[in-house]
Amino acid sequence: MLDPDLVLILNCGSSSLKFAVLDPESGKEFLCGQANALGGTTAKLVWRYRTQNETQQLARDDDYTTVIRILVDRFDRQWSELRERLLAIGHRVVHGGELFASSVLIDEEVLSAIRSCCELAPLHNPVALEGIQAALAAFPQVSQVAVFDTAFHQSMPDYAYLYALPYRLYQQHHIRRYGMHGSSHRYISERTAQLLGKPVPEINVISAHLGNGASIAAIKGGHSVDTSMGLTPLEGLVMGTRCGDLDPGLLLYLGRTLNYSLDEIEQLLNWESGMTGLSELSNDCRALEQAAEGGHTGARLALEVFCYRLAKYIAAYTIPLHQVTALVFTGGIGENSAWVRTRTTDWLNGHAYQLDPALNEKIRFGAEGRISRQNTPEVLVIPTREEWVIARDAAQLVRGAA
Numbered sequence: 001m002l003d004p005d006l007v008l009i010l011n012c013g014s015s016s017l018k019f020a021v022l023d024p025e026s027g028k029e030f031l032c033g034q035a036n037a038l039g040g041t042t043a044k045l046v047w048r049y050r051t052q053n054e055t056q057q058l059a060r061d062d063d064y065t066t067v068i069r070i071l072v073d074r075f076d077r078q079w080s081e082l083r084e085r086l087l088a089i090g091h092r093v094v095h096g097g098e099l100f101a102s103s104v105l106i107d108e109e110v111l112s113a114i115r116s117c118c119e120l121a122p123l124h125n126p127v128a129l130e131g132i133q134a135a136l137a138a139f140p141q142v143s144q145v146a147v148f149d150t151a152f153h154q155s156m157p158d159y160a161y162l163y164a165l166p167y168r169l170y171q172q173h174h175i176r177r178y179g180m181h182g183s184s185h186r187y188i189s190e191r192t193a194q195l196l197g198k199p200v201p202e203i204n205v206i207s208a209h210l211g212n213g214a215s216i217a218a219i220k221g222g223h224s225v226d227t228s229m230g231l232t233p234l235e236g237l238v239m240g241t242r243c244g245d246l247d248p249g250l251l252l253y254l255g256r257t258l259n260y261s262l263d264e265i266e267q268l269l270n271w272e273s274g275m276t277g278l279s280e281l282s283n284d285c286r287a288l289e290q291a292a293e294g295g296h297t298g299a300r301l302a303l304e305v306f307c308y309r310l311a312k313y314i315a316a317y318t319i320p321l322h323q324v325t326a327l328v329f330t331g332g333i334g335e336n337s338a339w340v341r342t343r344t345t346d347w348l349n350g351h352a353y354q355l356d357p358a359l360n361e362k363i364r365f366g367a368e369g370r371i372s373r374q375n376t377p378e379v380l381v382i383p384t385r386e387e388w389v390i391a392r393d394a395a396q397l398v399r400g401a402a
Helices: 064-077 108-116 125-138 151-155 167-173 182-196 249-256 262-271 274-279 285-293 297-316 331-336 338-347 357-362 386-401
Strands: 006-012 017-022 029-036 044-049 052-057 086-093 143-148 204-210 214-220 223-227 326-330 378-381
Touching (some): 006 125, 017 064, 044 064, 086 125, 086 386, 108 125, 182 326, 204 297, 214 297, 249 262, 274 297, 285 297, 285 331, 326 331, 338 357
Parallel strands (some): 086 143, 204 326, 326 378
Antiparallel strands (some): 214 223
């Protein structure tokens, strides 16, 4: 029996590169790792292969191209059995605008389209392009696929994605709400159906992807009908360092009255706001919970604002779904913070959600399952598997083109 084909996943972030090698059929992981703090003095590359964990220090000027060269060298010397089985390389791309409603094989036209969306995701698309270009050079014989965060949300109706701005801005410049974390929300919808033993078209899910970046989606019969992120990843929930929803007039005030430049406003909203700004302490939910327990006022406030705003979105998304089959928590915070799940559902006391305290504490750190009491609305925790979604799409496209 031949060994199954494998897919290499590359996910380039603003200062990190995550990678994994998966069997697209089973989701089995053969290799995983990431390069952290690129451009900084603490940059390092860590990975797990088979049962071994290894670390390699990186120089401050090492970039995505350098890291991919290191990975290629490892594939040649240490992971050669995996390289021989690579069917495809799948790349996570945050923003595809209205150009992509599904994943695509990468060619020059696709690269140009991704480049044209850089203004919509300036922290993500440029580095994704850098990673793609490096991978194309390093693996010239392997087919490569772009999987877009925004693609899953292209099913939103116009009344959900349009801003109340002059319509010409949408017609001429495609200014609208797009949404992100599509691969995660799509996986949550599919996995929820499996856990509940129901077909995807018959369930309606509120999916809360909570991490340093956070978004929530209303998913009706497997299709996104609304989501919290907008034109860019700034809109919506309070996040680790991003502000989420705010009054647009605040931007005018910052510029006219406080003399902020556009670059300073961008820095403020993307890197100095969210739970970091409110707490004046950290963007790490675990650290904030510990500090709040110790009496830190800012940490407590940041967590309260985070949960309150999340609860408001959950309540709002009962409108497009009419009837909710399940509320699902995922992402680093959603999967692991029993406190956040409890406080959020406490705010939703008019919606009959009741958590089982023992299950809520138990279902963490990679576990999945129901955390709500019997005979109350379904509340689930499901660890997201974005890499598996990317691997499946990549394999399907490459095999279909063969």
